[in-house]
Amino acid sequence: xxxxxARAGAAVVALASGALLLGGRRDSVQASITVPAPAxxxxxxxxxxxxxxxxxxxCFWGIQAVFEHVRGxxxxxxxxxxxxxASPSYEDVSSGSTGHAESVQVVFDASQVSLGKxxxxxxxxxxxxxQKNRQGPDVGTQYRSAVFYITQEQRQVTEAYIKQLTDAKxxxxxxxxxVASLRAFYPAESYHQHYAMxxxxxxxxxxxxxxxxxxxxxxxxxxxxxxxxxx
Numbered sequence: 685x686x687x688x689x690a691r692a693g694a695a696v697v698a699l700a701s702g703a704l705l706l707g708g709r710r711d712s713v714q715a716s717i718t719v720p721a722p723a724x725x726x727x728x729x730x731x732x733x734x735x736x737x738x739x740x741x742x743c744f745w746g747i748q749a750v751f752e753h754v755r756g757x758x759x760x761x762x763x764x765x766x767x768x769x770a771s772p773s774y775e776d777v778s779s780g781s782t783g784h785a786e787s788v789q790v791v792f793d794a795s796q797v798s799l800g801k802x803x804x805x806x807x808x809x810x811x812x813x814x815q816k817n818r819q820g821p822d823v824g825t826q827y828r829s830a831v832f833y834i835t836q837e838q839r840q841v842t843e844a845y846i847k848q849l850t851d852a853k854x855x856x857x858x859x860x861x862x863v864a865s866l867r868a869f870y871p872a873e874s875y876h877q878h879y880a881m882x883x884x885x886x887x888x889x890x891x892x893x894x895x896x897x898x899x900x901x902x903x904x905x906x907x908x909x910x911x912x913x914x915x
Contacts, residue, residue, distance in 0.1 A: 718903075719808045719854055722800035725841030729794035734758065737792075737799065738765050738832035738866050740785035741811030742819025746893035747788040749880035750810045750900050752912040756797030761789045762879070763871040765832050766862075771870055780824040787832065789869050797907055799838060803845045805907075806831070807861075809899040814857035820892050829859075832866035839863060881912060 741747050744762040752760040764777050767784030777784045792802065807813050813829045833839045842863050850859060871877075880893045901908045 717808065717854060719804055719849060720852060722798075722804055722841070722845045723848055724844040725800035725803070726798050727800075728796070728798055731795060733794045734791055735794050735799065735838075736789060736834055737802070737838055738787050738789050738869055739802075739806050739810070740765065740787040740828060740830040740832070740862075741806065741813070742786070742815075742827045742829075743822050743888075743892070744786040744788050744872065744876065745879040745889065746896050747786075747810055748878065749893050750805065750896050751788060751790050751802070752878070752881070753897055753900055753909055754792075754797060754802070754805065754904075755907045755909045756795075757790055757792045757802075759789075759791045761871050762876045763787055763789055763869050765789075765866060765869045766828075766830060766864060770868070774873055774876065777826050778824075780826055783825070784870075785826055785828050785830050786872075787830070787869065789871075799841050800845065801904075801907060803831075803842060805900065805904055807845070807849060807859075809896050809903060811896075813859045813861045814855050816860040828862060830862040830864060832864055832869070834866050839865075878912065 739747055739751070748760045748762045751757050764772050764782075764784040765787040767777070767782040769776060769782040769784065772782045772784055776782050777786065790802065792799075811819055811829060815829065817823065817825050817828050819827050819829075831842045833842060846859055846861060846863070849855065880889045880897075883889050884894060
């Protein structure tokens, strides 16, 4: 598809120009930032309890790749959220006209990993929350930073962490992450699922997504796992 080709093409051009080093380029500001542990929402549940939340932060390939390597995450599914069109296709969303963002639905066991920890990962290694309507080479509202919550508790925890990051001046630029109630989530086409892990030699994946997984392993070793869910 043209959008996929454009992603791969952007990586190839960058590699050819010498702009990318060591297998991937993270935004230089983002790569040097360490976010604080969340003050709210970091406590594990005393009993096994599944929760679902949806994250958006650029191409869903990379977001899915990060979260499916987190211990306690039972499934991470690429899809579309935040728009007004029912059951959109990849082509529909890529046009930027549906209002959807490329997103990942994360189902996690709250007794193994907290929402606070997932937010800490999301705001550090998964994407740059200060880029508005883009991530790296991908530009458009479909690549916006967003957290789509299901419960009011999730909203409160998310907003509290964004305020914590803002008050601490963690980033040199304002956080632009949208926090919105999840109206609907539509799983993406099957060929998008686990795309990064299935295509590690893709120039786009090698350049933009595998470095995120490597950063997860380095910074969050206590919750990192090599194996991924097949869901």
